[in-house]
Structures are given as structure tokens and as C-alpha cells.
Amino acid sequence: MISYAECSARERLARVLDAGSFHEWLPPAQRVTSPHLAQLGVPSSFDDGVAVGRATLDGAPVFVAAQEGGFMGGGVGEVHGAKLVGLLRRALRDRPAGVLLLAESGGVRLHEANAGLIAVSEVMRALLDARAAGVPVVVLVGGANGCFGGMGIVAACADRIVMSDVARLSMSGPEVIEASHGVEEFDSRDRALVWRTTGGKHRALAGDCDALIEDDVAAFRAAAIAQLGRPRPLAVDALEAEHALLAARLAHATADAYDFWREIGIGEPRAVPDMTAAEVEALHAALAGDA
């Protein structure tokens, strides 16, 4: 078993996709780097923190992007975002079997604030255009930096989300919430609190992700193959169902995920953090069956 979280973006591409099938567009040797970072005295990266290209997954042609969390926390800058947009627009033209986003990002790269914000909004539009044209988009979340900010929204725009139990997915990150609302509201150093609020197990139980797996590159590959075959049509009734799910969640005015888990019918919520991914998936399926 090889930890997905501990792999670099390029190691993930090598192990999730069919061996040797990844063909990169704008590879590092082309040096399409950030036009902003050097002016701020920050080193650039030859790929601006994201590798994009085409590959095969279980024989099916896919387009794929992998964000490198080690470079600026996976932050989306102008070039980084443009590479994601270009990939999705090319998918609209070439119609691969699907697009895989191996997301690991704190959101917009603050050094490139406005350009990064615009880039993320363009990624969302391009992603929804691809989905509307029938090209499914699957997001894999399993890096140590999680998937936050604008990339958290991008993930929520996709057909399917795969998470490991160490993955985190949310909008504002723990430090942001603490900085804006105080430590009484959210203690970002309380790792157990952070994970049961944003982590994979909570996302699975809340219905925010479609597959919860262990932190293993082979499990991510298997889940990506499975989810690629489960497109979610971008239609009004699906959007209304999503809105109903979110509206129902507002009724849970709970202070902690433990309370939320109890309210959705879990008898022993304190046992959840120690469960395996498969046990949480089974629990979620049992709850869905009761509903």
C-alpha cells in the first residue's frame, strides 16, 4: 500500500493512471511559469504547481490535472488556473471519456490575488461547460493540504468526488475560520475537530462525497475508474435535489459534527473517527437505506 497523501502530484499521476500513459501538455521544460511570483521575491515552479495532460484510465481516454500541494499549498495562480481552464476547454472540444482532477489546494494563490480569483471562476465555468456537454468530471481529494477555498467550490461543481479518510474538503480553511471568528468558534489546532468537520468521513456521512477510501494510490485508481462510470447529469432536477439537501442541512443547527452524526441517526457518533473507510461507507449506506 502506497500513501496517496505522501505522493507528489507527478507520483500520483504515474500510479493512478495506466502506467506510462500520461502525456503532458505544457511540460516543465516549456517553462510556462508565473509572471507574478518573481516580482514578489518568491521562486517559481517550472509547471506553476500543476501538471495537465491526457492519459488512459483502465483503457479509457481521459484528460487529467494534478495539483502539487507542496508548491504554495497548491494555490491557484494565473498560469496554474489557465492550465486547468485550457484542459477543460480542450475536453469540451475533444470529448474524452472524462476529466480527472487530482485536487490539492488551499484555493486562490494570494500572491496573485485577482488573477487567481478570476482563474478559479473560469475553471468553474469551463468545468460546468464540460459537464453540460456530457464529459464527466471526477475530483480526487487526498493530499495533505486538503481541498479548500476556490478549489473546494470547483470540487463541488464536479460530477463525483472521491476522498480518503485523511482528505479534507471545505470552503474556508480552519485557520481562516479561526482568524475571522475567533478560537472559540473554531480551534484550528484541534486536529480531531478539524478532521471531523472537513474530513472525508464527515463528507461521506453528509453526502458531500461519492466514495470514501483508504489513503492508498491503488484505492484512488479503483475509485476513479468506478466514479468515471457514474456521471451525474447537469439538469434542473439534480440541482433542485442538491438545494433540498443543503436546505435540510440548515435544520441541523449543531455545534459539532458529533451532534450532526447523532441527528442523522448514528447511535454512537464517538465511534466514527476510529472506523475504517469501509465501515463508514457501510454505515452511510445503511442510513441511506433507512431513509
Place this chain on the structure above:
Amino acid sequence: MQPGLETLSYDFAGTRPAGAFAPVLVGVVGSGNLEVMLEASGDDRCRVAVETSARGFADTWRAVLEDFHARHGFAGVRVSINDMGATPAVVGLRLEQAVAQMGATP
């Protein structure tokens, strides 16, 4: 150059032609880490370009890169580095990792 970043370049005469090979990239530009890219240049030099956020270590870089060149003596290799304060030992290991991947499929 730009404030904050230091750009360094080194040029060694090589004795071992590296020939043609696909570009190699190893490492990540993160705190205490660096990325190293090796490309074929087709000449008889081993040229190294470094961009680093840690200013004032040109002599240390020279020592690490001379040590690297003494081991391999490459001719026809372009080494490009983006550094965020890696220690000399980490730089040396990344260079060796890159060499190990030359000619291997990425």
C-alpha cells in the same frame, strides 16, 4: 535582479557526453526543498542556473555543484533549479535523484 530572489549561474566543462534524453524533473519548490530539471543541451558544457529565495549562498552553491560535477562530469546537460532554502545535503540528493531518472520513463 528582482528583490528577494537571487539568480546564480555556473558553467563547467564536461567530459562525459550525456547524449539525448527526455527532460527530467524532480523535487518540489517548497520550504527547505527545491526542484531540479535536467535537459539535454547538445554542447560540451554542464550549465547550471539557480533561482533561490535564500540570498548570499553563492559560494555554497558553487561547492555543492562542483562536487556534483566532479562525480558525473556531464557534457551536454542543462541543469535548472528553483530553490526555496534547501540545505546543501538536500540539493545534493535531488541532483542525484535527477541523474538516477535520466533515461528512465517519467
